[in-house]
Amino acid sequence: xxxxxxxxxxxxxxxxxxxxxxxxxxxxxxxxxxxxxxxxxxxxxxxxxxxxxxxxxxxxxxxxxxxxxxxxxxxxxxxxxxxxxxxxxxxxxxxxxxxxxxxxxxxxxxxxxxxxxxxxxxxxxxxxxxxxxxxxxxxxxxxxxxxxxxxxxxxxxxxxxxxxxxxxxxxxxxxxxxxxxxxxxxxxxxxxxxxxxxxxxxxxxxxxxxxxxxxxxxxxxxxxxxxxxxxxxxxxxxxxxxxxxxxxxxxxxxxxxxxxxxxxxxxxxxxxxxxxxxxxxxxxxxxxxxxxxxxx
Amino acid sequence: xxxxxxxxxxxxxxxxxxxxxxxxxxxxxxxxxxxxxxxxxxxxxxxxxxxxxxxxxxxxxxxxxxxxxxxxxxxxxxxxxxxxxxxxxxxxxxxxxxxxxxxxxxxxxxxxxxxxxxxxxxxxxxxxxxxxxxxxxxxxxxxxxxxxxxxxxxxxxxxxxxxxxxxxxxxx
Ligand code: SF4
Ligand code: SF4
Numbered sequence: 001x002x003x004x005x006x007x008x009x010x011x012x013x014x015x016x017x018x019x020x021x022x023x024x025x026x027x028x029x030x031x032x033x034x035x036x037x038x039x040x041x042x043x044x045x046x047x048x049x050x051x052x053x054x055x056x057x058x059x060x061x062x063x064x065x066x067x068x069x070x071x072x073x074x075x076x077x078x079x080x081x082x083x084x085x086x087x088x089x090x091x092x093x094x095x096x097x098x099x100x101x102x103x104x105x106x107x108x109x110x111x112x113x114x115x116x117x118x119x120x121x122x123x124x125x126x127x128x129x130x131x132x133x134x135x136x137x138x139x140x141x142x143x144x145x146x147x148x149x150x151x152x153x154x155x156x157x158x159x160x161x162x163x164x165x166x167x168x169x170x171x172x173x174x175x176x177x178x179x180x181x182x183x184x185x186x187x188x189x190x191x192x193x194x195x196x197x198x199x200x201x202x203x204x205x206x207x208x209x210x211x212x213x214x215x216x217x218x219x220x221x222x223x224x225x226x227x228x229x230x231x232x233x234x235x236x237x238x239x240x241x242x243x244x245x246x247x248x249x250x251x252x253x254x255x256x257x258x259x260x261x262x263x264x265x266x267x268x269x270x271x272x273x274x275x276x277x278x279x280x281x282x283x284x285x286x287x288x289x290x291x292x293x294x295x296x
Numbered sequence: 297x298x299x300x301x302x303x304x305x306x307x308x309x310x311x312x313x314x315x316x317x318x319x320x321x322x323x324x325x326x327x328x329x330x331x332x333x334x335x336x337x338x339x340x341x342x343x344x345x346x347x348x349x350x351x352x353x354x355x356x357x358x359x360x361x362x363x364x365x366x367x368x369x370x371x372x373x374x375x376x377x378x379x380x381x382x383x384x385x386x387x388x389x390x391x392x393x394x395x396x397x398x399x400x401x402x403x404x405x406x407x408x409x410x411x412x413x414x415x416x417x418x419x420x421x422x423x424x425x426x427x428x429x430x431x432x433x434x435x436x437x438x439x440x441x442x443x444x445x446x447x448x449x450x451x452x453x454x455x456x457x458x459x460x461x462x463x464x465x466x467x468x
Contacts, residue, residue: 012302106383121428242348
């Protein structure tokens with residue numbers, strides 16, 4: 001039998017033609033096999049059910065209810081592995097002093113014009129107009145260019161309602177920001193903290209665009225992506241993040257959600273909490289008390 | 297068997313390319329990449345290594361009890377010292393090592409390596425009246441108005457700390 005291998009003489013051109021033909025056949029056949037297998041698998045009712053159950057399971061954990069369930073079972077399994085961290089922002093308590101923004105800047109060397117955490121001021125007028133303001137992220141406080149001071153003449157009305165909303169990286173469980181990183185510089189630690197490897201980051205900015213909350217920026221000093229780390233260098237030393245320590249209104253609460261006795265677990269158990277942009281399904285670990293539906 | 301040499305050449309080329317790829321990869325990708333996930337495992341220890349700059353009022357109290365004792369009993373015991381005075385880490389270093397020359401100019405100018413306070417801006421951060429602030433918080437419309445309303449004389453040089461002890465809020 002004459003095969004390609006033992007054929008007496010074959011030109012290089014003929015050889016490559018044969019190789020290409022064999023490759024194409026493998027590709028088509030392989031594609032058929034994979035497609036058939038996928039179709040068969042997808043129709044397996046057991047598999048579909050198992051997958052649906054898996055989804056329910058992970059949702060339980062993701063919303064923090066898993067922690068509550070672990071407590072009910074009397075065995076906080078997560079606690080054995082070390083803490084899982086969470087953050088609560090109580091918008092009802094925030095007085096808009098900006099201490100958190102200043103503390104964050106000083107602690108983390110945040111360059112001018114950027115913020116890892118910032119405070120937004122929401123002012124509502126009777127005609128339905130909502131003004132959202134955050135001069136220097138709130139670092140200089142609120143007052144000078146305050147809507148409630150300057151706007152009434154223009155609108156001819158006094159505001160009817162208003163509040164402050166502090167914001168920071170949500171340390172999402174389903175992070176779009178990690179997914180898009182081409183070099184593996186964005187990652188999540190076992191404690192649930194989303195971090196950036198400053199050595200590996202190439203500053204492409206994909207994650208800055210991917211984050212739907214505007215939490216990331218490219219640091220002009222390092223040319224790498226930067227964002228809130230929940231002060232990872234502090235929390236690993238048993239301290240609280242700088243903003244939490246600075247807040248005079250106790251509007252920011254940080255702690256271990258895997259410890260049922262921690263302050264934050266008690267707050268999560270006894271309050272109705274919300275997350276920002278829940279419809280995006282990023283599943284933030286930063287949760288809010290008193291989040292208004294107007295807050296974006 | 298003549299055509300076998302085509303295979304051998306092709307395989308040799310592939311082997312060289314593969315060797316080059318793995319060599320290049322081992323040079324670019326850190327050894328501990330992928331140990332804990334799709335990232336460099338030692339990045340975690342790098343991130344944790346940085347030095348905290350805010351020490352908390354407990355640390356300040358170690359040297360400044362004459363201020364922190366009344367502070368902790370007064371109405372201002374919730375805001376931390378560092379909220380107004382800036383982070384204390386450098387201050388502790390400069391004071392304990394007496395080496396202010398080693399630090400950049402702005403710090404040298406302000407010898408104690410703390411943020412200079414104005415006695416008015418720090419107060420306004422919390423106590424200026426804005427519509428969004430809770431009404432339970434003591435706030436004033438402006439310093440001028442407050443001084444006039446309380447029977448004082450306002451000058452452009454007037455400060456909150458002219459009348460109030462900022463650490464306890466008590467009127468002097
Ligand atoms: S808030 Fe943005 S940067 Fe933070 S984890 Fe979520 S997607 Fe990533
Ligand atoms: S420090 Fe607290 S009260 Fe002040 S702006 Fe930040 S969150 Fe609000």
